[in-house]
Amino acid sequence: MPSRMVQFTTTAGKAYEDTSFVTGDSPRTIEVRDDLANKVGNAGWFINDGPGDIQMAIQNNEQSGYSDNFTTKSGEMFALNGLNIRRVRLTWVSNSSYRFFIG
Numbered sequence: 001m002p003s004r005m006v007q008f009t010t011t012a013g014k015a016y017e018d019t020s021f022v023t024g025d026s027p028r029t030i031e032v033r034d035d036l037a038n039k040v041g042n043a044g045w046f047i048n049d050g051p052g053d054i055q056m057a058i059q060n061n062e063q064s065g066y067s068d069n070f071t072t073k074s075g076e077m078f079a080l081n082g083l084n085i086r087r088v089r090l091t092w093v094s095n096s097s098y099r100f101f102i103g
Helices: none
Strands: 014-021 028-030 044-048 054-060 070-072 077-079 085-092 096-102
Touching: 014 028, 085 096
Parallel strands: none
Antiparallel strands: 014 096, 028 085, 044 077, 044 096, 054 070, 054 085
């Protein structure tokens, strides 16, 4: 897959990483808007680095609930662009690890 450059609409970005995402860490709610000084995340990526699955749900700035859960599998990378992300909820399915960057 060719690499793509991502242009951020904010001046700051935030990185999250967990090298050992296990059942006791779940669910993890990532407060993107709070971490970006009251700005929503407009561009970024999520990578499942570990051997197991992680479920992800997104809450954008216009909704009160979350999207449906979707499962990320080992080695998968998701581009998260143009979604106005307020929060992300990660749910353990099996032991894994991840990297997540949003700006």
